[in-house]
């Protein structure tokens with residue numbers, strides 16, 4: 469069977485070029501006689517892989533010198549605890565709750581101090597981004613937290629919140645490397661890589677150096693202290709070596725495509741195809757306020773549960789898979805990450821047109 473168009477929110481589609489290269493190197497990575505999966509992380513060969521990956525990521529994102537890049541395990545969810553454990557010096561943090569992931573982070577932070585919900589869009593099923601230009605930021609907040617792209621609901625912050633001078637912490641799991649970003653506006657950015665970069669099971673943390681200290685909350689495990697990993701170059705213990713290797717290949721692929729400016733252009737084109745169709749459809753309807761629409765995750769509904777289900781099934785039969793919406797919201801969701809070719813989105817829109825004709 470051939471490849472399908474995989475619209476999964478994550479783990480998600482990877483560039484075919486990367487998969488092919490990895491397959492070619494599976495039995496013998498560049499004359500080592502072994503695959504990267506079988507290789508000690510203490511070898512020069514692996515050292516080169518991780519250093520090259522960091523260098524390429526820094527180049528792609530324009531990460532300033534005074535930021536560290538950490539390749540950590542535990543996925544994005546582990547950061548929900550690691551962030552307060554390391555950054556909540558005054559035990560106060562302000563959270564903007566725009567979806568399930570932000571809500572989970574907010575709830576986890578409550579274990580470690582006073583997490584304040586300073587804005588939310590839960591009143592309208594997280595279908596918009598609240599106005600964040602004049603929020604009630606706590607004077608002693610250690611940071612302000614956002615989830616920049618809400619994977620489940622398909623919203624994205626088009627403008628960062630005004631944190632009134634407080635450090636900004638952002639979960640960028642589902643918009644990582646989808647467009648250029650000014651890293652200097654954040655204190656810490658992090659993302660699980662299985663959305664837009666690589667295989668599951670790793671998170672990349674980009675953190676300003678002055679926030680990496682030994683003064684963490686009492687009882688913080690060594691493994692959950694940023695300093696442990698920063699001091700060891702992400703090799704304190706055995707890292708997710710194969711994942712780092714694949715991520716490195718994706719960084720090279722992104723560079724060869726023209727970098728993040730080019731990815732943004734492509735992502736905008738792809739998203740426009742789908743949103744334009746949704747805006748004019750007699751059957752399908754987008755669920756997000758137009759201004760706050762994500763380029764990466766596009767939720768939509770027909771308004772009829774049975775018809776939604778029929779659509780998801782028929783689409784899968786046509787090779788357009790994983791279009792079912794998140795279990796908490798229902799309907800459909802097309803995740804159109806960097807590695808989803810424009811042809812995939814065109815195929816989806818064509819299929820939706822046909823389905824509409826047959827079912828209206």
Ligand SMILES: *Cc1c(COP(=O)(O)O)cnc(C)c1O
Nearest residue numbers: 543544545569619639641642660
């Ligand atoms: C998927 C996702 C997570 C959770 O990632 P895990 O690696 O499974 O912990 C957190 N935040 C966002 C925005 C996500 O999309």
